[in-house]
Amino acid sequence: GQSLEQPSEVTAVEGAIVQINCTYQTSGFYGLSWYQQHDGGAPTFLSYNALDGLEETGRFSSFLSRSDSYGYLLLQELQMKDSASYFCAVRDGTGFQKLVFGTGTRLLVSP
């Protein structure tokens, strides 16, 4: 089966850079997704990496190393509104179109 590990909580200050790591164990790998969820809100898709390397989308970047079964989400120029939970996810290895999510990293941004 699939399993993912991420830190439970990360803290940082406004304007800083923070990295949220995700390691995974899979029986088949297609790519690594990242989702953001604010308290009381729905998860929203942030990024997807199928190939090794860095994908940049504005202040957010996501990195993947398939050989290390490792990825991270990099948030730059942190803002208070970035305080949220961040989940990494991989596709289930059974061939069905479903995802397995990590337990999430709560990011707290302070002034």
Next chain:
Amino acid sequence: DVKVTQSSRYLVKRTGEKVFLECVQDMDHENMFWYRQDPGLGLRLIYFSYDVKMKEKGDIPEGYSVSREKKERFSLILESASTNQTSMYLCASSMGTNTDTQYFGPGTRLTVL
């Protein structure tokens, strides 16, 4: 703009009641999913559907059933609600071959007393 809606934002039911949670998407997506979210446990898949009238069990299907009679609608049914089913329930949908991008509804916070 893509949209997934859920029938209720908050719901309070009593133990033993039959509970229906409805989800509707307007994106013509093939795949639909029901998750429950509990503190410290992340998102756990209950059931999913990849086509009308098709359903597959997720990781925690016990105590739940689903129905997908139309492409845009996916219902989660708690046959006899129990207190351990108190949770946040999230519905999501995705395109047939791109399940890495899922679109979530706002969630239903269900309390079973």
